[in-house]
Amino acid sequence: MGTVIAKRRSPGAPASLADGGGIERLYRAHRLGMVQLALLLVDDRETAEDVVQEAYAAVHRRWDSIATEEAALPYLRRSVVNGARSVLRRRRTVRRYPQPDESSLTSDPPDQRVLLAEEHREVLAALWQLSTRQREVLVLRYWSELTESEIAATLGISIGAVKSMAARGRDALAIALGGAS
């Protein structure tokens, strides 16, 4: 059970978001993880940081309606995923580049790109061949380690759709990676 938000904190009650410390704790505890999640979805660190800042701002704007810290994290995660999807949509619209790939890693130091093992690069390249939804499902499943119901809640889709997209995404990756080996 999460901490109940109260405008006036009861004695002995756990810290809430509304006391000003909650958002700070949320920020300190989850900012890096959220930037990493956004990075996996937009493939660009600077953009990922922007997406996460916007997401935290959204949480802050809505904190009166977010009942608990337990609820704040899923809301934050949902904001990050939606923000990342908007970025990809804008990229497609303005044709800055047609498909995010390693060439988009402009904000990463070159040595980091080199450090990524070839086997990982293969998997990541194959991930970018999937649909945005399939990629989101796989990232939330295998990096965020969310359950199917949590993924469904984050993406606003049914559990059945999560299962279907995860299975199709895995199958597509298996074919792509099998063909590559």
Add this chain to the structure above:
Amino acid sequence: MTGFDVEERIRSALHARAQQVTEADLSPAPAPGPDETHCLPPGPRWTGRWLPPLLAAAAVIAVIAGTVAVISVVRSDHARPAHSPTAPAPTTPPPAPTTTPTASPSGPAAPTSPTSAANPSSATSPPATQPVEPGGFQLGYQPLWPFATLVQAQEWQVSHRSGGHQPWHLDAGQTALSFTNGYLGFSELNTVTTQRTDASGAHIGVGYHDPNGVAHTAAVLHLVRFGTDTDSPWEVVGSDDTTFTLGTPAYGSVVASPVTVGGHITGVDENIRVAVRQLSTSTPIGAYCCLPAGTGPWHASVAFQGATDPTLTIVASTGGHLQQVERFAIQGVRTR
């Protein structure tokens, strides 16, 4: 490769990529506070204080723009009564770009007939007879997708000017991708690989990335503006073929079922598949599969039925090594 292997590879790759960003890499930024402006990235912000007046201003501008657009179109039609349209007004709206055909009915198999010399060059060129549109506008090419007539294109222009609907029509790359994904149903071809614009229009390479991240072009589509306005939408009119051509029947020629289709191919040993499509039908009205291909000329006889549109798109595709469709070519022909 087992399912477990795939899951572990995905997990491992995602963690490796994510861990390329550490706490030390993050830009210093404070947590959102009561003054939330300091937590936002630089750039335009939409605060609650400014949003209502800005939305109101946008609404007023949209209404004015829409009114001007409607008046412009009406005046344009009235000012040119001497040019009577030969193309019928559309009775159905243009298909949505995301429409994906779900079935491919195979037309009845027709006996293969020898083809006359296949034209290896199927790059689009204006046909002898041009459909004349209202106002005397001539597209100069076969309108394959997404609009059948200038009237339809102008209807979209009015809609876009008043409400900003479907702005992708102004993006040649998006239009080419939507044609490939939605109309042709080649969902694996999801990347614009090349873009070039010249006096003849836009030439957009569409294709895919292989597992190593290398981009491959499956076809270069030729698009032109459907109209003379700066915001006239893009229309797919053909393909610029090189190593896989579709030259028979000739571009803009009148065809009947069965039609002999042919061209030239180099560098593949996969089968060639052919489909015949029309704008008003979401599935092919004719299909042929499969013609074993090797380097040299190819031809097949394709039967189709239910052709009601004046323009048809013949699509030849090949693939199967890396993915189902790796190269394709299109040809615009007429039924009357």
